[in-house]
Amino acid sequence: xxxxxxxxxxxxxxxxxxxxxxxxxxxxxxxxxxxxxxxxxxxxxxxxxxxxxxxxxxxxxxxxxxxxxxxxxxxxxxxxxxxxxxxxxxxxxxxxxxxxxxxxxxxxxxxxxxxxxxxxxxxxxxxxxxxxxxxxxxxxxxxxxxxxxxxxxxxxxxxxxxxxxxxxxxxxxxxxxxxxxxxxxxxxxxxxxxxxxxxxxxxxxxxxxxxxxxxxxxxxxxxxxxxxxxxxxxxxxxxxxxxxxxxxxxxxxxxxxxxxxxxxxxxxxxxxxxxxxxxxxxxxxxxxxxxxxxxxxxxxxxxxxxxxxxxxxxxxxxxxxxxxxxxxxxxxxxxxxxxxxxxxxxxxxxxxxxxxxxxxxxxxxxxxxxxxxxxxxxxxxxxxxxxxxx
Numbered sequence: 102x103x104x105x106x107x108x109x110x111x112x113x114x115x116x117x118x119x120x121x122x123x124x125x126x127x128x129x130x131x132x133x134x135x136x137x138x139x140x141x142x143x144x145x146x147x148x149x150x151x152x153x154x155x156x157x158x159x160x161x162x163x164x165x166x167x168x169x170x171x172x173x174x175x176x177x178x179x180x181x182x183x184x185x186x187x188x189x190x191x192x193x194x195x196x197x198x199x200x201x202x203x204x205x206x207x208x209x210x211x212x213x214x215x216x217x218x219x220x221x222x223x224x225x226x227x228x229x230x231x232x233x234x235x236x237x238x239x240x241x242x243x244x245x246x247x248x249x250x251x252x253x254x255x256x257x258x259x260x261x262x263x264x265x266x267x268x269x270x271x272x273x274x275x276x277x278x279x280x281x282x283x284x285x286x287x288x289x290x291x292x293x294x295x296x297x298x299x300x301x302x303x304x305x306x307x308x309x310x311x312x313x314x315x316x317x318x319x320x321x322x323x324x325x326x327x328x329x330x331x332x333x334x335x336x337x338x339x340x341x342x343x344x345x346x347x348x349x350x351x352x353x354x355x356x357x358x359x360x361x362x363x364x365x366x367x368x369x370x371x372x373x374x375x376x377x378x379x380x381x382x383x384x385x386x387x388x389x390x391x392x393x394x395x396x397x398x399x400x401x402x403x404x405x406x407x408x409x410x411x412x413x414x415x416x417x418x419x420x421x422x423x424x425x426x427x428x429x430x431x432x433x434x435x436x437x438x439x440x441x442x443x444x445x446x447x448x449x450x451x452x453x454x455x456x457x458x459x460x461x462x463x464x465x466x467x468x469x470x471x472x473x474x475x476x477x478x479x480x481x482x483x484x485x486x487x488x489x490x491x
Contacts, residue, residue, distance in 0.1 A: 161192065169199035187213060191222060198230055206230055221250035225263055237274060241267065261287065265300075272307055281308040288317060295325035302334050314338040318351075329360030336372075337365050343485060345372040367474065374478030380451065381482065391444045394451050394458075397479050398432070398439050401461035404476050405429050408469040428464040431457045459483030 161172075172192075183189050190209050197206035207230055213223045228243030244267040252259045264287050271280035288301055302317030318335035321328060336351030352369035355361040361369065376382075380393040409416045409425050416429040435457045438450045462472075462480045471477050 169196045172196035172199070187216070191226065194226055194230075198226070198233065203230060203234055217251075219246070219250045221247045221252040221256075221259060221263070224250050228267075232270065237270075240270065244270070257290075261290070268304060272304065277308045280304070281310050284308065284310070285313070288313065293324055295321045295328055295331070298324065299328055299331045299334065302331065302338070306334060306337060309341070311338045311341040315342065329355060329358045332358070333361045333365050336361070337368060340368040340372055343481070345375045348372040349376060370474035371477050371481070374475050375481055378475070378478055379482045380455070387445065387448070388441075390451070391441055394444065394454055395439060395441065397458045397482070398435075398454055400475060400479060401458040402429075402432055404465045404472060405432070405461050408465040411469060424464040425468055428457075428461040431460055455483055 190213050194206045194209040210223060210227050224243045224247035228240045228247060231240035231243055244263060247263045248260050264283060268280050268283050284304055291297055298317045298321035302314045305314035305317060315335055315338035318331045321331040332351050333355035336348050336355055339348035339351060349372040352361055352365055356366060356369060378393055378397055380390045405416060405425055405428060414425055416426055435454050439454060444450055458479060462476055466480060
């Protein structure tokens with residue numbers, strides 16, 4: 102017999118299907134709905150990503166243009182769409198720090214640090230933040246963590262830049278030994294880049310590591326002989342190393358290019374005076390050695406007289422026997438031997454004569470200051486000779 106229900110609903114196709122066919126049709130419809138839902142969800146997430154990127158780019162542009170307050174708002178909006186994206190959190194921390202909201206910036210940065218303690222960028226920003234808050238030791242620790250941390254791109258470049266930033270901090274804090282140690286590490290891995298070697302050489306000068314400073318300047322000049330700062334720095338380093346011939350060579354070149362500062366020009370004058378007055382230079386003719394010693398003797402007497410006059414003292418005073426008078430008496434005692442023919446016949450007399458010059462120049466420097474480049478050259482000559490003799 103005919104089913105009354107089937108006859109009533111004969112116009113509906115599904116009622117005429119077999120159970121297996123009905124199940125298959127249902128599965129096909131569900132699959133279609135899943136596909137449509139997937140497209141909708143993917144479209145929604147793509148829209149979220151696009152909006153997050155848009156706000157992120159706006160925030161980065163605001164930071165570059167010096168508007169941190171606007172950047173904070175933009176990065177907050179980006180986070181609403183990016184679901185705590187690490188890059189947006191980092192950017193927000195930077196913007197808050199620039200805006201001066203240091204406590205809030207630290208909260209975001211520490212959140213990132215707790216996720217990735219070895220992240221180089223996060224440690225760098227925490228180092229800068231600690232510096233802003235006056236915690237120098239903590240800043241140094243974060244700088245080191247950034248140097249040895251993970252960098253996704255250009256790791257070698259970033260680590261070098263972070264170490265340079267750390268060295269600047271150490272120099273500002275007067276921590277010269279620590280800065281020198283960091284510079285030695287940095288110099289060991291520098292690329293063949295003349296400006297970079299010059300920069301590191303300048304830093305070695307600041308920590309008074311003159312040997313390494315000279316080496317860096319020389320490397321810079323081998324790569325490119327044109328940088329004026331490298332010539333001036335090399336001359337200054339050579340001067341402090343008492344390499345006066347090299348110092349004069351470098352500083353003359355720097356002065357010709359107007360690259361030497363006032364201190365370096367003074368060092369050039371002193372270096373040239375040393376080279377023209379030093380009677381101890383090897384391979385000098387005996388007559389020239391004696392002439393230089395006699396010129397030093399006369400200059401020392403003049404220096405004492407000028408110093409005594411400026412300080413209101415009398416060198417031949419019987420009542421006052423200070424350092425100037427004692428040094429002058431020593432010069433007067435040796436004066437009978439300060440003649441050309443006697444020094445030529447008795448070269449051993451040069452030693453007490455130059456000792457008297459050293460005493461005179463030292464006494465005058467203590468009483469009246471360093472004096473002219475000529476006087477400073479004589480003091481350097483006699484001091485260095487005394488050290489060598491000892």
